[in-house]
Amino acid sequence: MTHRVLQPDGWPRPSGYANGIAATGTGIFVAGQIGWDAQHRLAQDDFVAQARQALLNIVAVLGEAGARPEHIVRLTWYVTDAAQYRDEATRLGAVYREVMGKHYPAMTAVQVAALIEPNALVEIEATAVVPDDA
Numbered sequence: 001m002t003h004r005v006l007q008p009d010g011w012p013r014p015s016g017y018a019n020g021i022a023a024t025g026t027g028i029f030v031a032g033q034i035g036w037d038a039q040h041r042l043a044q045d046d047f048v049a050q051a052r053q054a055l056l057n058i059v060a061v062l063g064e065a066g067a068r069p070e071h072i073v074r075l076t077w078y079v080t081d082a083a084q085y086r087d088e089a090t091r092l093g094a095v096y097r098e099v100m101g102k103h104y105p106a107m108t109a110v111q112v113a114a115l116i117e118p119n120a121l122v123e124i125e126a127t128a129v130v131p132d133d134a
Helices: 047-063 084-086 088-098
Strands: 003-005 021-023 026-036 073-077 106-111 123-131
Touching: 003 106, 026 047, 026 084, 047 106, 084 088, 084 106, 088 106, 106 123
Parallel strands: 073 106
Antiparallel strands: 003 021, 026 123, 073 123
């Protein structure tokens, strides 16, 4: 694999994400995915259920390019309630590992006032790099 985690000396190792990733290969850029299925039905009014579906959607888009979750180098999470994101950390971590495995790319999470889809609670965008030898 041509991904390398960037961990500066002396910095504490982050939990659930990487400070940075260096990668070479073919870039894949996945638009923000929300927690709806292929028929645009939102997964309940539950933050973790919506996050799980958004991650599944990312995996489905990656699959169209022959990519897998371990090729993700960056995730950006847009949440409508940062407190809910923190409060659901245990459930969210379990769902993340179920869908993505134990691969932790560089991540950013920000609270936004609203998402375009009125009942969406989370939107996640991804950047992946598939190694040339994959």
